[in-house]
Each structure stands twice: as C-alpha cells, then as structure tokens.
Amino acid sequence: MLVQDQRVENLEQFLAQRGQALLRTAALLTGSVEAGEDLLQSAIERLLRQRGRVDGDPEGYLRRTLCNLAADEFRRRGRWRRKLLLLQTPARAPADAIAAVDLRDAMVRLLGQLPPQQRTVLVLRYWEQLNGAETAELLGCSEDAVKSAASRGLRRLRKLADSMQHDQMQANGMTARAMEERS
C-alpha cells in the first residue's frame, strides 16, 4: 500500500507540473472543463492500470489516451450529444462590439459539433501544435487521413461560423432598424 501511495504521490507531482496543460487539452476535446476533468481522470486511471507497459514520460501516453477516450465517449453518446450541443450553442451572438470575441468563443463551441476525428485533429494541430506526422503517429492513422480530417473540419467550422456571422449581421440590421423606428 505504501508503494501504491508513493506512486500516486509521484503522479500527483507530475500532474502539478503538467496537469493544467493536459486538462486544457481534455477540456477542448470535450467542450467543458468538468467533462475535461472526468476525461483526464479516466486517462489517469488507465495509466495506473498500465503498470509496466508505459515507459518513460507519462505525458505522451496520457495525451494519446485522452484522444482515444474522447472519441469513444463521443461515439457512445452519438446523436444525442450532438443535439445537446446544438441546443447549447446560442442561435445568435449578441450584436455588439465584442462580436469578434464571441466568434472566437463560438469557434470552440462549434468545435464540439464536429465528428470526433476532425475535432481531435484540430485540437492536436491548433492547440497542441503538432504537425501532420506527429498527429498521425499519436492517432495511429496516416498523414493523409490527418490532412483530410483537418481540412474537412476547418471547412465545416468555416461554414458554421459564416452562417453564425450572417445571423449576427441580420440581428444587427434588425436592431438598428428597430432603433430607428423607435426614435
């Protein structure tokens, strides 16, 4: 039991240093901090279960497990989760000067609407800053698959963002007209 405690203590020390970075990735993969914490905890449990099979720095193992678990979770919840996210995403962003900031925030929400592979690839490419080859190695797929997933994911995000911006401009126009009418 003492050895077990020591092991957890060591892991706690490692997480004190790298836990926030891993949690950020997990939160981006899941779309919320709470779900990210659950995901990271599951990954840590797997690490604890791996015993001698993980050699060296546990960070790579944890990151890979986060990606796999996130994809599993997404598949399990399937359509229902997608619908939930659509409900959570506000139809229109507030029409004011912080629209650009809203659009950035919306990007992260829209990210959650992408299929698991596209979302994971975008998080790894644009958050973890991994290149195509590194992403492919981590996900265990070809570099072409990574490129294709990234390109499809970005295209879809652009489409979602465009329609959101369009809605917002319409809302702005309507507000301006309403104000004119009122005055």
Place this chain on the structure above:
Amino acid sequence: MSLDVEDLLRRGMERFAEQVPVPTGLARRAARGRRRRRATRTVVACGIAAVTAAAVALVVLPGAAARPGGGARLTAYVTRRVENALASEDLVFVGRSGNQVSGDDVSWAYGAQNRFEEFTSNSCGQELANLSCTGRGGSQLGLAQGTAIVGGKLVNAYVTYSNRRYSLSPLGPQSASTCPAGDLGMAAPIFPTTHWRAFIDATLACGAAGVTGHVLVNGVETTQITGKAITVRLQPGYAKTVHAKWATARWTLYVNPTTYLPVRIYGSTETSGGSAGSYTSSYVTNVQWLPPTRANIAQTLVTIPPGFHRFYGPPGDQA
C-alpha cells in the same frame, strides 16, 4: 466577409483554455476511483498493486520530463510553443539584469529597434572619463547602446556618459547563426544586449537545449529550459590578458507555461585553462512583455543627450 477560421479557432482555444483551472488531487481521485472499481471485482486484488506501484513509480518519478525519449519530445513541444509565442506576440521586450560585479542593465526591444543601458554600481556613482568612479550619487547611467532614429533613418547608436560622446553607424544585418556563441571568444556573456527574440529563437532552433523541470519564479510556476554548455577557445590577445584559454557559457530559460514567453534568463560565463584558474561571472535577466503602446515603443530607441559630441573613430576607442 472572409473569416480566418484557423486564427479564430486558435485564439478561441487560447481564450477557452485560460479559464481552465489548475487541477488538484486528480491522481488521488483517479486512484480512489480505480480502487472502488477494483473492489467490485472479486478476483485479482492483492498481487497487482505492488507490481503496478513499482512500474508507475518508474514512469512518473519527478523530473521524468528531463529524461531522454519522452523528455526530447516534451522539449520539442515546449520549444515550438516558445518559438510560436515569440513570433506571434506583438509585445515589447523589457529585460532587467544584474550581475555580481557591475550595476544593473536594462534592455528594451521591439522589432528591429532596441536599447540597452548599463548602469554603474551603487558604490561607483558616476563614471568619469578615465573610467574611475566618483563614489557619490548611487547608480548612474554609464552606457546606452542600440538603435536611434537619425534623419528619419534607423541607425546604430552608442553613447558613453563618462566622456559625453556618441557614435552612429548604419544598421547591419542580423546574425543568421543558428547556434549563437555571441562574443564568447572575448568571454562576453553569451546573451546579446539587443535582438533578444532572434537570439532565443536561434538558440532554441539549434536544438542545444532541453526541458529540465518546472520551478517557481516570483511565485509563478515556469518551465525550465537548459541549454547545453558551449565552450570556445578565447581569442589569443584576450587569453593572454586574462591568463585563461577557454570560455564556457551556460544558460537557462524560464518560460511561462501558459504564454510560453520567457520570464527569466540565467547565464554564466566561465573562463578556465590558464594560470588564472577558473573565473565565473553570472547574469540574471528578468523579462517583462509589455503592450506595444507608443510610450513603450519609444523606450526601445536610444536618445542622444544634448551637449554630447559625436565620435568618429573606431567604436572600441570611444570609451
């Protein structure tokens, strides 16, 4: 309207990630969760724990990040983030240094503009033309070096306060060296007084560094990047003067794990291999990154004080 989705996504992720707190007790919770799940199973319980413990103790020993393999990967990751941060952030660099012998130095840099100022020590007071000290008035500005705008053009400027002189020279190309050694042949610190971003970038790019841990700097956790020691033979004339043959420079960079911008740079230069024995001088530069306001950018230029005379001889003869 066309959207830069990649940029929006990147910035959105950064904004989102800022809200993510530092997790605490995750390993314990995971261990508890695992124990709970294990208790529900009827077999296997006892023997596994010791074996698992031994294995993971190997995996997560503190400082594991510094080991080869995983460490190299972490280094590559951190290095890339630092390089990206340096390239993408539109900020003014301010570095304040001190060493055990002289007074403090202050460096300002923004783009091609830079200003380095060297102050005398408190006990020296003002430096005189013969390089002696008045011993009064505390620390005083002794040297300003960097870029100045003269006749609408950016030029190099060098101002010595002890003899009230300044010299100007055209802006030269920046060093394209991939593994900078600076003026180490003269046992100068490896760090530049100017072009900090380019120096950090080039040093990291040459791969002679590794992530060696995480330490607190001014109460904030930082990632420590340590460079491999660089040893060069001293230039003959200088070697004769200081009775040493070699100069070895060591440096450590401490970067903010959130922004990946350097917050502290430590360097030391050791001369050795001669009758004088070994002598080490060390430098600590605390770094701040300020917004590029007009006032901050103005600080990155050297101003020639009124009443100073222009010196036209070789730079080494000015002071």
